[in-house]
Amino acid sequence: MRFYYFHLMPWPHLPHDFDAQYESAWVNFPNSLYDPEKGERIYNEYLDEMVAAEKWGWDGVLVNEHHQNAYGTMPSPNIIAAMLTQRTKRVQIGIIGNALPLRMDPLRIAEEIAMLDVISGGRIISGFVRGTGMEYFSLNVNPTQSRDRFYEAHDLIVKAWTEPGPFRWIGQYYKYQYVNPWPRPLQKPHPPIWLPGTGSLETVDYAAQKRYPFMMVFSPVALQKRAYDLYRQIAEEKYGYEATPDQLAFCVPTYVAETDAIARKEAEPYLMWLFHYGLKTGPFGMPPGYVSDRSLANMLKAMPKPFHELTMEDLVDGGYCIVGSPDTVIEKLHYYAHQLHAGIMVSGASCGDMPQEMVRKNVELFSTKVMPALRAAD
Amino acid sequence: MSEHESLYLDVQGIKTHLLRGGRGPDLVYVHGAGLCEEWYPHHAELAKHFTVYAADNPGWGKSDNAEWMDEIQDYVLFLDALLRTLGLKSPILVGHSLGGLFAAEFAATYTDRLAALALVDAAGMPFTAEDDVPDFFAVAGRGGLEFAQMVFNKLDVAAANFNYPPTHEDLLRFHRELTSTARLMWEKWFDAKLPRRLPRIQTPTAVIWGQHERLFPIAIGRRFAELIPSAEFRLIEDAGHMAPLESPETFAEEILRLKDRVTA
Secondary structure (H helix, E strand, O other): OEEEEEOOOOOOOOOOOHHHHOOOOEOOOOHHHOOHHHHHHHHHHHHHHHHHHHHOOOOEEEEOOOOOEOOOOOOOHHHHHHHHHHHOOOOEEEEEEEEHHHOOOOHHHHHHHHHHHHHOOOOEEEEEEOOOHHHHHHOOOOHHHHHHHHHHHHHHHHHHHHOOOOEEEEOOOOEEEEEOOOOOOOOOOOOOEEEEEOOOHHHHHHHHHHOOOEEEEOOOHHHHHHHHHHHHHHHHHOOOOOOOHHHEEEEOOEEEOOOHHHHHHHHHHHHHHHHHHHOOOHHHOOOOOOOOHHHHHHHHHHOOOOHHHOOHHHHHHOOOOEEEOHHHHHHHHHHHHHOOOOOEEEEOOOOOOOOHHHHHHHHHHHHHHHHHHHHHHO | OOOEEEEEEEEOOEEEEEEEEOOOOEEEEEOOOOOOOOOOHHHHHHHOOOEEEEEOOOOOOOOOOOOOOOOHHHHHHHHHHHHHHHOOOOOEEEEEOHHHHHHHHHHHHOOOOOOEEEEEOOOOOOOOOOOOOOOHHHHHHHOHHHHHHHHOOOHHHHHHHOOOOOOHHHHHHHHHHHHHHHHHHOOOOOOOOHHHHHHHOOOOEEEEEEOOOOOOOHHHHHHHHHHOOOEEEEEEOOOOOOHHHHOHHHHHHHHHHHHHHHHO
8 A cells, every 4th residue: 555645735724613604614604814923834744744745655646626615725736746846855745636627728737747756766656636616716717617618628738748849739718829838747657647526436446447546535445445446347347457455545634643532532623624614615516507407406315414514423434534553554544455445545634723742643653653564564 | 467368389390489479569578587377466567468378489488499409599499489489560569588689689680570570688698707797606506595686676586486495396397497598608708799680670678678677788789779779777676687477567558658659
């Protein structure tokens, strides 16, 4: 199993009456509540935390893109990734990902990732996402074009990385007389592409077809299992190969403490911050056309609890999160390795507004007590 | 409810659902982002005086989807094809909300095809950052009472026509209707060239607005009337954005008044 330290870089200082006063931590949550002077310290603490993950033995550090919100303050993840290329030596640096349809000019993504890949000596992982529904409100991008823009931008970027330029691109959404990015990426054929998602048939099939690692985000373990089973089945039956554990990633907040009881007690407020506050999306989560009519019909049938209704029991017992003593966490990760055949753990040590000393304890226990046991089992 | 029939047409290759009823001069009714598929009270009132043709636009109601239709112009040409398919030479064209924008652009494009034009709480007029125009899709996302209060003044009419809470079937229908609307309007918000085109309209026109319109404030309605040479601006008391459904009798009287202007 490989271990990736993921940071959302949240804005931790929500007002005490946040839940009563604000419908969302996104889109219209007023930016007067952002304090740039505190921001300086917070950004740099987060960066230090990610740099430290290299010393703790993690395989990579991961960032992602979100706009106009308190949940994750990295509107441009490539900027943070650029800093990490200079402050780390060994680890992979993943952007999971750039939100392709939100950028009107996807060639810029091909260029920026190629720059990062060359500068970092080929350590870049390039995730691609569609962006959340909220961001279609914030950036005035048409959600009904989201999927088609995603696929077209993906095809353009991969071709720009792998085929000699200049060439002409004529697509539905993008046209270029000259596709000819300098620099070209260092890794061959191109930096690894990851696809984070929530397990829709369409995304899982696409990832399996391209053999891209598929990462399930914030979902109960039963749904994760269903998505990985589907990936493995589609890979075998439709595309004729056996999927390996390094194609299946899980993004699960994790907290380790001395005992299960202590871990639950200590982690609860911060997991609640993440699911109840950070992921409070009000009316902005599902703009029209962001999912197809068919996907919406499936969602209505399954009707999972909305994030803000999840209890600590739902989160831990349902497997949205991994919380417990080192032995408990090791056991749960063995389940991922052996029952789900998933070999990429995406986690980290901080969550919501967790104080630095708790983050430090969490990363130390995970890195020294949990990680070695899983590595030894490989 | 008056007599009406439900039929399917092939309009430029798209399976199109049409409701037809009543007797009298031809009247084509173009629905907005919602209020299609059924024979509503405003259709029935109009059918007392007119032969009413109410089609579901592609992407709405019982008509097929046509996802390539992502511009207003596509719906203007569809309307042209619909009139040809129905063999209507000089109908009265009534457009509500988003359908009002289609109707306005149709009348500005084909300046000699209509007997009269009615734009009812119509979409498409440019507004400024200072204008009090809500984010339609965000309010739709909130749903429930807040959405009802944006588009209805008479909440009892809202309650009589919509389930609360909505059924899964309702949610899927709204999602499809809003997706078709978003395909046209999400990032555009309005039709920037509309003020340049409206002065081309030569058809006798009524611009009809609900007095309590909260989606497109009354000033926007007056702007339509100022830009169309032969337009008369009319308010429907006690009604909001859903004026045809909220006050069907008064609404039908306004259309009759428009017809009388044409014959006089």
